[in-house]
Amino acid sequence: VDFDDTPEEAEFRAHVRDWLSTNAPPFCADLPADHSGADYVACGRNWQKHKAQSGFASIGMPRVVGGRDASAMMEVIFGDEESRYGLPIGPFITIGTQLVAPTILAYGTPEQVNSTIHSTLFGDTLWCQLFSEPGAGSDLAGLRTKAERDGDGWIISGQKVWNSWAHVADWGILLARTDSEVAKHKGITYFLLDMRSAGIDVRRIRQISGESEFNEVFLTQVRIPDSCRLGAVGEGWKVAMTTLMNERITVGAESPHLPNVQSLIDLAAQRGSRSYRARIAQFAAQEQGMKYFRYRLLTQLSRGETPGAIAALGKLMYSKLLQDISATALDIGGLNALYPAENVTEFEKFQHGYFWGAAMRIAGGTDEILRNQLAERVLGLPGDFRVDKNIAFSAIASSG
Ligand SMILES: Cc1cc2nc3c(=O)[nH]c(=O)nc-3n(C[C@H](O)[C@H](O)[C@H](O)COP(=O)(O)OP(=O)(O)OC[C@H]3O[C@@H](n4cnc5c(N)ncnc54)[C@H](O)[C@@H]3O)c2cc1C
Numbered sequence: 001v002d003f004d005d006t007p008e009e010a011e012f013r014a015h016v017r018d019w020l021s022t023n024a025p026p027f028c029a030d031l032p033a034d035h036s037g038a039d040y041v042a043c044g045r046n047w048q049k050h051k052a053q054s055g056f057a058s059i060g061m062p063r064v065v066g067g068r069d070a071s072a073m074m075e076v077i078f079g080d081e082e083s084r085y086g087l088p089i090g091p092f093i094t095i096g097t098q099l100v101a102p103t104i105l106a107y108g109t110p111e112q113v114n115s116t117i118h119s120t121l122f123g124d125t126l127w128c129q130l131f132s133e134p135g136a137g138s139d140l141a142g143l144r145t146k147a148e149r150d151g152d153g154w155i156i157s158g159q160k161v162w163n164s165w166a167h168v169a170d171w172g173i174l175l176a177r178t179d180s181e182v183a184k185h186k187g188i189t190y191f192l193l194d195m196r197s198a199g200i201d202v203r204r205i206r207q208i209s210g211e212s213e214f215n216e217v218f219l220t221q222v223r224i225p226d227s228c229r230l231g232a233v234g235e236g237w238k239v240a241m242t243t244l245m246n247e248r249i250t251v252g253a254e255s256p257h258l259p260n261v262q263s264l265i266d267l268a269a270q271r272g273s274r275s276y277r278a279r280i281a282q283f284a285a286q287e288q289g290m291k292y293f294r295y296r297l298l299t300q301l302s303r304g305e306t307p308g309a310i311a312a313l314g315k316l317m318y319s320k321l322l323q324d325i326s327a328t329a330l331d332i333g334g335l336n337a338l339y340p341a342e343n344v345t346e347f348e349k350f351q352h353g354y355f356w357g358a359a360m361r362i363a364g365g366t367d368e369i370l371r372n373q374l375a376e377r378v379l380g381l382p383g384d385f386r387v388d389k390n391i392a393f394s395a396i397a398s399s400g
Helices: 007-023 038-053 072-082 091-107 110-121 236-250 261-271 274-302 308-333 345-360 367-378
Strands: 127-130 146-150 153-161 171-177 188-194 200-205 214-225
Touching: 007 072, 038 091, 072 274, 091 110, 091 127, 091 171, 091 236, 127 214, 146 171, 153 171, 153 188, 171 236, 188 214, 188 236, 236 274, 236 308, 261 274, 261 308, 261 345, 274 308, 308 345, 308 367
Parallel strands: 127 171
Antiparallel strands: 146 153, 153 214, 171 188, 200 214
């Protein structure tokens, strides 16, 4: 990886800066305070559409589906510049643009690509991810939501949980078991689910922070046409890996709502907290390392290569660093950071970062699971015990 902008990238960055300086500010004004509400999401859709109309929606995607056909580095440059503004961007958009669209592009039929990707990039279709279940999170392949053949379609029954933004999503990506008589990873199929279908009950989960971004989703005899199956029957695990790999690469991109090392440096300087210098220097080194590691993954992607299990490292490092940066800021603030007497906003970002860091250490694969993957697939260490790996799912004791 070349760390400096090439002349072409520098020109693109200048163009993006110029475009954002006139186009972003109106979309940052008067945003609703509740970031999990429908009004905020509507602002996000408008910004996404505006970007798409100027060719900035998903820069790495092919032009024919609404992208710009540019390199992954150009995508990073746009994201870096965009993050300087307090714009209404969030997972309600990026689940679609960064997780779903690349998966459909890789596995979709021409009809699926044509009917979904353009509307996703233009903010007209929002997506949610219906993977986790009450008994299947880390052990995702143990999922029990069933899909049974019914003429030219499928009937789905089961329960999903922790589904971010399902309450505003138009469509969902769904994993369901189509065959219990083969090993657990082999009997899963991947579907695209219209969230307005009959039989779907989305129930919001109220978080301790007061926000409500997660949901439980109950599926009772929901019909999905076979044309909404993504990939072959029984190949859902392979398709899901593309989605999860993109999720792990996405985490760690700059966000205006989360603290970074610079915000900690500013705080420490303001408070004259010299005793934290060595710790902050270590965080700065980690942040740089992660940034370039992420560029390396993106470079691989832009060359058409798949980064593989090593992609887990970025998410593992980022979520821990986010918590460490936030914890150090709260340390610097002392009791004032916990119960701010006057200047509430100074520590709000770090309080949020501390809790969000904890969530990030679980979402899209927990720290422990990612460490297992790195140990086994990157370092070649002996595997975890997996007693249910090569037996039919129906023979696993609790699968009844
Ligand atoms: C912010 C956030 C957003 C999310 N969004 C979505 C979403 O949109 N869609 C969706 O489908 N899901 C979503 N999830 C769910 C997420 O994918 C799961 O929470 C995650 O995979 C962990 O599963 P679990 O909660 O069932 O924990 P469990 O799998 O029950 O794990 C409990 C603990 O046991 C540990 N553990 C489990 N197995 C092992 C092992 N083999 N070795 C060592 N330790 C182990 C785990 O590391 C963890 O500490 C989200 C979660 C969060 C936090």
